[in-house]
Amino acid sequence: MENAIDHLDNAIGENLRNQRLAQGLTLDALAEASGVSRAMISRIERGETSPTAQLLARLCAALGTSLSIFFAHAEKPASPFLARSEQPVWRDPDTGYVRRAVSPPGTGSNVDLIEVEFPPGARVVFAPQTANAGITQHMWLFEGEMEMKVGEAEYRLRPGDCLFMPLMAGITFHNPGQAPARYAIVLERRSGF
Incomplete structure (x- = not known):
């Protein structure tokens, strides 16, 4: 199960970066909107750390999405x-x-x-x-x-x-x-x- 968790952590980071860039937000802009430090957002995007549920909820709110929709974007293709x-x-x-x-x-x-x-x-x-x-x-x-x-x-x-x-x-x-x-x-x- 640990490999599955590590894989999803990387997918979360990639998804966060993709959603941030799709909205034209810099790391600083997302940090300001979410109240999450620029350094922490950068570490999440690089897959170096897994965000807590509360921290990820704050990032999702700043991106105008929910945790469920965020995770759906981080998961596998349609089947x-x-x-x-x-x-x-x-x-x-x-x-x-x-x-x-x-x-x-x-x-x-x-x-x-x-x-x-x-x-x-x-x-x-x-x-x-x-x-x-x-x-x-x-x-x-x-x-x-x-x-x-x-x-x-x-x-x-x-x-x-x-x-x-x-x-x-x-x-x-x-x-x-x-x-x-x-x-x-x-x-x-x-x-x-």
Whole structure:
């Protein structure tokens, strides 16, 4: 799995650079818009470091995109089939949560399936992002437990529970348990997004 993670880190860097250049942004301009240092952006683009989920969310917001759309651009070419062994896997270096892109990319579908393993005690906070307008997600918990805060509403999920949420809201993911939580995220973009 480590090789898959290293490969996706390189793809993330290349994708970040391509999206930045496509928008005519310099490293300095993206740094100013995102609040992420120029040096850090440069290291990510060169594949020397893996960005945390929160840092990558800030970069995506500055680029006017979402994490899901960003990862879709970093993945393989279109095909209706994607074997588990070829599904891109990314580990958040800050919390250790593992994100596996299950959906075959580039199919034109407005739905993305993501498998996540979230370590015990880990917490990730995503600030509200206007780039996520029109994107919703279902979180379906298989194992463990999760505490979720969506805007001001708080939820505690146990195996089998499902939570629907708009991505434009600020969202906090927290695993209060002693074991990893495993869940599926089903993201849906409205047409035109």
